[in-house]
Each structure stands twice: as C-alpha cells, then as structure tokens.
Amino acid sequence: MSVLAVHPGAYYHIQSFETPRYAGYFDRLARPEQLADVVLSDCNVVLIPCRTPDDRLAPHRDLLRAYLDQGGTLVVTGENEFSAFLPGISFTPQPTNWWWWLEPGADLGVRIARPEHPLFRRLAQRDLTWHLHGWFDVPDGAEVLAVNGEGKPILYVDEVTTEGRMVITSLDPFFHHGSHFMPATTRFLDGFLPWMREELDRKEHS
Amino acid sequence: MSILYIQSHSGGPGAGVARAAQAGDVAIVRERELTPDQIEAADGLITTTHLDQIGWLAYAVPVQRLLARGGRWVFNGHILRPFLPGLAVYMPLLAPKREDLALTRLGEHPIFAGIDQQLLAKNRGVAGFYGRGHNPMPPGATAINGLGPGHLPIDWHWRLPTGGEMLVHAGNEFWGCGDDAELKDLLVYRTIAWTGGRL
Numbered sequence: 001m002s003v004l005a006v007h008p009g010a011y012y013h014i015q016s017f018e019t020p021r022y023a024g025y026f027d028r029l030a031r032p033e034q035l036a037d038v039v040l041s042d043c044n045v046v047l048i049p050c051r052t053p054d055d056r057l058a059p060h061r062d063l064l065r066a067y068l069d070q071g072g073t074l075v076v077t078g079e080n081e082f083s084a085f086l087p088g089i090s091f092t093p094q095p096t097n098w099w100w101w102l103e104p105g106a107d108l109g110v111r112i113a114r115p116e117h118p119l120f121r122r123l124a125q126r127d128l129t130w131h132l133h134g135w136f137d138v139p140d141g142a143e144v145l146a147v148n149g150e151g152k153p154i155l156y157v158d159e160v161t162t163e164g165r166m167v168i169t170s171l172d173p174f175f176h177h178g179s180h181f182m183p184a185t186t187r188f189l190d191g192f193l194p195w196m197r198e199e200l201d202r203k204e205h206s
Numbered sequence: 207m208s209i210l211y212i213q214s215h216s217g218g219p220g221a222g223v224a225r226a227a228q229a230g231d232v233a234i235v236r237e238r239e240l241t242p243d244q245i246e247a248a249d250g251l252i253t254t255t256h257l258d259q260i261g262w263l264a265y266a267v268p269v270q271r272l273l274a275r276g277g278r279w280v281f282n283g284h285i286l287r288p289f290l291p292g293l294a295v296y297m298p299l300l301a302p303k304r305e306d307l308a309l310t311r312l313g314e315h316p317i318f319a320g321i322d323q324q325l326l327a328k329n330r331g332v333a334g335f336y337g338r339g340h341n342p343m344p345p346g347a348t349a350i351n352g353l354g355p356g357h358l359p360i361d362w363h364w365r366l367p368t369g370g371e372m373l374v375h376a377g378n379e380f381w382g383c384g385d386d387a388e389l390k391d392l393l394v395y396r397t398i399a400w401t402g403g404r405l
Contacts, residue, residue, distance in 0.1 A: 007260070008258060009260035009262075010214070010255075011255070011257075011259060011284040011286045011296070014259060014260070014287070015286060031260065031261075051215055051216075051256065053215055053216050053237075053256075055216070055238050056238055081216050098329075099330055102331075179284075180298040180299075180338060181338060
C-alpha cells in the first residue's frame with residue numbers, strides 16, 4: 001500500500017492533503033523539489049494535484065517518465081501544464097464558463113462515457129460537474145471515462161503511451177475542495193480517492 | 207522603493223500587475239526563483255492566493271526583517287501556515303447562505319477609500335467570490351471589511367508591534383473581484399502604491 005502525493009504547498013493543497021477527511025489516502029507527501037530523493041518505484045501511485053506550478057515539475061519530467069516505464073501509476077488532476085512534465089499529452093484549454101448554472105435547466109454537458117467502469121459505482125454525473133477547463137486528444141487505446149458537451153475526453157486512463165498507467169483529468173477537485181468552494185468537488189474526491197486506493201494502489205500493475 | 211510581486215502559479219500575473227511591472231513600479235518574481243537576498247533588498251511584498259505556504263516558511267526571517275524596517279506585505283489567501291507570531295489559521299464559513307457572504311465596510315484604508323464595497327461583493331450577481339471565510343485578526347489589527355451578519359474580518363490591516371504593516375485578504379486577489387474593469391485597475395494601482403509606501 002503506497003500512495004505518494006506531490007505537495008506543492010498552496011493552501012488548497014494543505015487543506016486537501018493534511019486534514020482528516022482525505023489525509024489517510026496518502027501514505028507519503030513529497031514536495032516537488034524532493035522527487036529526485038524519493039524512490040518512486042516504491043510507490044504504487046503518484047498523485048499530482050491541481051495547480052502544481054509547471055516550473056516545479058518540468059525538472060522531473062525524465063524521472064516521472066522512468067517511473068511510468070517501470071509500471072508506475074500516475075494520477076494528475078486539472079489546471080496543470082500537463083505537457084510540461086508528462087509524455088503523450090495533447091490538451092486543448094477551453095474558456096471556463098463560471099456561470100453556466102445561472103440559466104434555468106442549465107447543463108454543463110459533462111457525461112460519463114463508461115458507466116460500467118468501477119469508478120462510477122462511486123461517482124454520479126453530478127459529482128463530475130462543476131467547471132470545464134479543457135479537453136484531451138487521447139491516444140488510440142486509451143480508456144475515456146468522461147467527456148465534455150462536445151464529446152471530448154476530460155477524464156481518461158492511458159496504459160498505451162508508457163509501460164505504466166496515467167489517470168488524467170482536466171477537472172480540478174483539489175483546488176475547489178481545498179478552497180471550501182463547490183460541494184461537487186468534495187463529492188468527487190469522496191468517490192475518487194477510495195477508488196484510487198482500492199483499484200490503483202496495487203503492486204500487480206507494475 | 208522595491209516591491210516584489212511573488213508569482214506562484216504557472217503563467218503570469220494579470221494585466222494590471224504586468225503593466226505596473228513594465229512601468230517599473232513592481233518587480234514580478236517567480237516564487238521558485240526568489241532568494242532571501244531579494245527580500246532583504248525589498249521594501250514591500252505582494253503574495254497571491256497560490257503562494258506555496260510551506261516554502262514561504264523558509265523566508266520567515268527575511269520577511270520579518272523587511273517588516274521590522276517598516277516594510278509592507280499584502281497577503282491574499284487562506285492562512286494555513288501562520289508565518290508570523292500573531293497570525294492564525296483560516297476559518298471557513300460552514301455551509302454559507304447568501305446573507306453570510308454579504309460584505310460591510312468596517313474601517314477605512316487607503317486602498318479601499320471611496321470604493322463602494324458592494325461593487326466587489328458579487329460577480330455577475332453571484333456572491334462568494336470575494337471570500338468565504340476569514341483569517342483571524344491578531345491583537346491590534348483593524349478590520350477593513352466584514353463578512354456576513356457577524357462582520358467576520360475578511361480584510362484587515364495590522365501595524366505589527368515589531369514594525370511594518372500587513373494587509374490581509376482572506377480570498378483570491380481582491381483586485382480581481384467584481385465586474386468593473388476600471389475598479390480592478392484602480393485596486394491594483396493602489397495596492398502597489400500602498401505596498402511601496404506611496405499611499
């Protein structure tokens with residue numbers, strides 16, 4: 001059992017990682033600057049949270065790639081400069097409509113693409129619905145779990161680009177949960193983190 | 207006067223800060239490239255809601271020295287690592303209702319002078335963007351704006367007993383709130399001017 005969360009230290013990261021609601025899902029916290037001193041291969045999962053500054057991750061691009069190539073699992077959430085530190089990412093930002101919910105009967109457009117996936121025993125569509133920040137062109141063979149209103153991937157699992165597994169989303173739950181803002185983000189983490197622990201935190205993937 | 211705007215997150219600051227930097231009124235420093243010597247040479251600091259609060263603890267001594275020589279620090283965000291004696295951990299509102307998010311001017315400050323706080327209270331008619339909690343005030347601090355019927359101090363000014371001054375806002379940068387672009391520019395201008403001792 002080993003999940004390492006990269007801890008960039010903004011208040012929303014501190015609130016998310018260090019307080020009792022979710023602290024138990026992370027066996028170790030490491031500052032981005034400490035990654036070179038950590039034996040990542042000891043970790044079943046490495047999680048990089050929302051809004052980790054790109055200049056703090058880019059120096060570790062090769063390290064993260066090596067971790068993936070030995071079979072590691074990397075979970076990365078939104079509002080990150082993904083391509084600065086990950087291989088095989090094609091991300092298109094989209095203007096964020098902060099106001100979509102003001103219209104009666106409004107629909108942000110988020111849809112679950114694979115309802116049979118185990119993650120969705122824990123999450124409903126409303127638990128993925130707060131803002132959209134962009135979408136991905138995913139490689140052939142990647143498993144798309146959720147899409148935006150245009151059917152573009154916003155949450156997917158990539159086990160084809162490397163020997164490991166990347167769980168990538170443009171959703172930014174840690175930022176909003178850690179800001180005490182938007183209950184859907186807390187519901188998302190209430191489902192996502194137990195799934196991460198039970199389904200991803202396993203050595204046999206390596 | 208040397209004012210440092212600490213750029214913590216990816217990308218750059220807003221247009222107002224970028225213009226002020228071009229004019230030489232403030233220096234934008236990426237947090238990862240900041241050195242203690244830069245703080246030792248500065249007269250004022252502006253930090254954003256994305257500040258690496260764990261990393262910032264390493265600068266406690268130069269920050270205290272900046273304040274002790276009469277410097278000023280504008281802090282935005284939720285304090286979860288009290289950096290200085292007297293500061294305390296942020297307290298969020300619990301399940302706030304609309305009335306809990308109302309803003310009230312409680313005290314005057316040059317940055318907010320003559321500005322109707324209600325213009326900052328809502329974005330497109332929605333309350334809550336300005337802030338949804340407060341950083342507890344140290345003894346001797348003065349509330350500028352209050353939150354909700356209890357007037358919880360969401361903005362306050364503190365003249366430290368050891369010298370220097372802080373303006374603390376418990377939310378995203380206050381100059382980004384509201385729908386009035388000119389007002390946002392004015393707040394950026396005044397924030398930099400106040401931090402530099404020109405206001």
